[in-house]
Amino acid sequence: MDERAAQCCAGAGVGLARGLEPASQLAQRKAVVREARRWLGTPYVHMGRVRGAGADCATLLCEVFERAGVIPHVALDYYPLDWYLHRDQERYLATVARYARRVERAEPLPADIALYKFGRCVSHGAIVLAWPIVIHAYRAAGQVCLADATKSPLASRFHSLWSVWE
Numbered sequence: 001m002d003e004r005a006a007q008c009c010a011g012a013g014v015g016l017a018r019g020l021e022p023a024s025q026l027a028q029r030k031a032v033v034r035e036a037r038r039w040l041g042t043p044y045v046h047m048g049r050v051r052g053a054g055a056d057c058a059t060l061l062c063e064v065f066e067r068a069g070v071i072p073h074v075a076l077d078y079y080p081l082d083w084y085l086h087r088d089q090e091r092y093l094a095t096v097a098r099y100a101r102r103v104e105r106a107e108p109l110p111a112d113i114a115l116y117k118f119g120r121c122v123s124h125g126a127i128v129l130a131w132p133i134v135i136h137a138y139r140a141a142g143q144v145c146l147a148d149a150t151k152s153p154l155a156s157r158f159h160s161l162w163s164v165w166e
Contacts (some may be wrong), residue, residue: 032111
């Protein structure tokens with residue numbers, strides 16, 4: 001594990017940024033939001049991981065949180081573009097759960113992760129900017145874009161809210 005990864009994970013368990021002072025947590029949340037905004041307009045590319053060139057909803061989360069210094073690099077195994085239509089296995093959810101925990105709040109905080117169920121399982125994630133505005137790599141839009149999480153198509157597919165700081 002490199003030095004940056006060790007710092008973000010120190011005393012926190014596997015990949016979780018726990019035990020931070022509120023000011024440090026706020027700074028990290030702001031860094032995540034700032035980095036996420038830099039990805040706006042990046043084309044939707046299945047398994048892409050390059051800002052400006054391509055990302056999908058899984059790789060966007062991995063890259064934004066890594067580049068913000070919150071989690072270490074996440075290596076993702078290959079997954080077919082339509083994996084969520086034919087499987088019940090919660091692959092996406094399991095990956096998020098390695099670095100974050102489910103939270104229950106009246107209103108999501110900036111840099112929380114909103115998860116959605118498309119197909120047979122949780123298969124989509126978005127980063128909260130300022131609720132209800134989220135940023136996500138959305139295949140139908142063809143790019144990383146902003147969305148209102150209280151409106152279609154996200155509102156009816158909401159599954160849960162997650163945070164790396166809780």
